[in-house]
Amino acid sequence: MKTKYLRQLVIAAALTVGGASVAAADCPVKVGVALPTSVDWGKPIAETALWVADMINEAGGVDGCPVETILRDTQVDAKVGVDAAKAMVDLDKVQLMMGAVSSGVTLPILTSVTVPAGVMQISCCSSSTRITGLAEEGSTKGLWFRTFATSNVQSAVLTKLAKDAGYGKVTVFYKNDDWGQDMASLLDNALKASGIEVAASIAITDNQPSYRAEVTEALGGNPDAVILALYPKEGIAVTREWISLGGTTKMVGANSLRSEEFRDAVGMQYLGDFIGADTSSPRTASASAFVEAYKAKFGGEPSGPGLPNSFDAAAISLLAYHAAGNGATGAEIAAKVPMVTDPAGEPVDANVEGFKKAMALLSEGKSVSFQGGTGAVTFDANGDVSAPAVSWVFTETGIDERQYIPLEEVNAFIQSLN
Template sequence: MLRLTGGLAALMVALAASGGSAEAQTACPVKIGGVLPLTGSMGPITKKIAESAQLAIEHINAGGGVKGCPVQFILRDDQGQPTVGVDAAKYLVEVERVPAFTGTISSGVTGPIISAVTAPSKVVQVSCCSTASPFTDGRSQGYFFRTLPTSRTQAYATASEMARRGLKKTAVIYVNTDFGSDMLRFVREVLPKLGGEIAIEVPYNDNQPSYRAEVTKALSAKPESLLFIGFPKDGVTVVREWLSLGGSQKIALNNSNRVKDFVDGVGAKFLNEAFGMDNAQVEGPSVDAFNKAFEEKYKYDSKGPGVHTQYDAVMAIGLAMNIAPELTGPAIKDAMRKIHTPGGETVGTGPEEFKKAIELIKAGKPIKYHGATGPLEFDANGDVTGPALVWKIENGEIKTDRIISIGEMQELFKKYGG
């Protein structure tokens, strides 16, 4: 009796599955890359995001992997710094030879990665968290996608809530990056139309021990409230100095600060009048299934910025890889919009749903992915739309105050858009 060695047996199985063509064989494992700020000023919000990415990889592998191969996730730290981020992405592309990767959080890091790595290397990049709108203006050559709406959604929702709360004269302290500048641009565009006024705009550079000079400058305009656009590590310092120098407790915050580290760092008792904005999930079974899976695995809830959108970023890559005829950047790019085809059969989150998606793909049938955030459909620019949520701090805990629906967001854009 002929006994096959492990390697030869695997080869025979692969050849049989591909109809006997060695060219159709996929090298196992299939690699997917990741770039996240595991350390640095965004470290407090990254832990859950990285865990969400790993959960997606586990679900992909349990659901059949990519073209019959298990997936290996290679995650690199960008430290929240552009040069480090570019080096991390280059390592993934040039050394690990990944055809697609997810990352990163900061738009100030994502932009340089797109210019130096994604576009010239023709590798797909899917971000959970970078919202700067210029990324889809053509610089990425179509290789950049994101699973959350651009900063325009967050800015319009924030301005709307500021107007609803009667905040008339606001100082803006913002991180001097693509993200901060882009969000400020949209707040500046819409807030006056809603009856508000930006009293002063003060940029800051992150990772500084103190922001007393920036806060003092902001207070010199005698504002009634503060809009802080930045990340939690710096946010703790900025807001504490703002309050210690006599600033109002009426504070608006962007989504990155929707973490307990920020609340505890500032002190919950000082944040009773504060509120923030984030992207919201659409209700449905796919969202519920993700929340349950995350909480069962990690023993705490899935709330927080980027958690749900990161899962969808990785799952989108996994689905597109199975749809693509070959595992190259151009083929995966073309397959990305096929993960949500109008008229396709709905597939959700979790390993069983991923397995169902693979079976449909093999049968040549279209799919329509409903993810951890809801239906995920990329437009011509690689962007998505979605609702927003207003969050608040109550008894030291972060609570959802209300949801601004997709319809309400579209009405805001229609009525007040430039």
């Protein structure tokens, strides 16, 4: 192990001395993964990303070269995350960086590491509208992508579901972090614009001894329904408290609650009226491949926040890497992303067979339409994902998707709010 590493170092050093800016075309292809593995929801996200790399290797690797993922823990600490990213970019010469989760870490990595070095960065889970602003300024140089819908789309879909269900007055519980605060203010606007009264909008700060006071405050508003923009851990605590104090079981939840942990801990008997929102296209037989493959690998449904998004981020970026070829620069990889997510391309599944097929087609210079865990993803000019929406419900055996809302309808609804 050690000698192998040393040899790689020597080779890498030799290559960098030899040709200054030419990216080394050596095997294996190194890919940086900066995710918060020391955090509850971060671990499965990282496991999913590593699993995709294994599948790509099984399918033949990037441009015939096996992928070597370098997983670094960001500890949700900007200092640590940026250092890890910097080390991977400078020392391991990665041209592709996956991560991070929290926008407070993703943003400094983007501005002080990946963009200056011309490395492509793709995140599964950062939703901050600050990054869209950065991309609009042109500061991301087209190197940035994310497979997680922006808070803008998420809040619009939640509002639409609440409106369609006929709720006239709602209370919002939101996670008190960058994502949640973004969601809360966007939800507030969207709900009011569509004629729904917001009884209260209540911040749920992580790791509090008790959420009783917050829940009691919400009960006072006497809403028809609650909207939950929470992660499973505090979502469980708040929802259990809410129900035990006699709150309504009419709930609309963000995709972060799409988790068996949440369902089991709250209990099916209280989740009959729960409607969830997510971004996804209809699950044709081929697009369910992700779910099947995930079950086969991990022995359970992919039911944590960000798992399908992590899968897609890893798969799309690695397929683009393959299309760009071993030795490609970050900008070259980023330029190939549209080839992988071409709606007119040949649909390919999210499993080893699909990857084999996609890689063969991409090598021939043909574009494909990757059918990932969140459906057929496409990116706009800012690297933001645009995907149709779906509503889902909890069932005894898992999570069922109910109603698909086409992209046009989502966009029309967002327009109607302005």
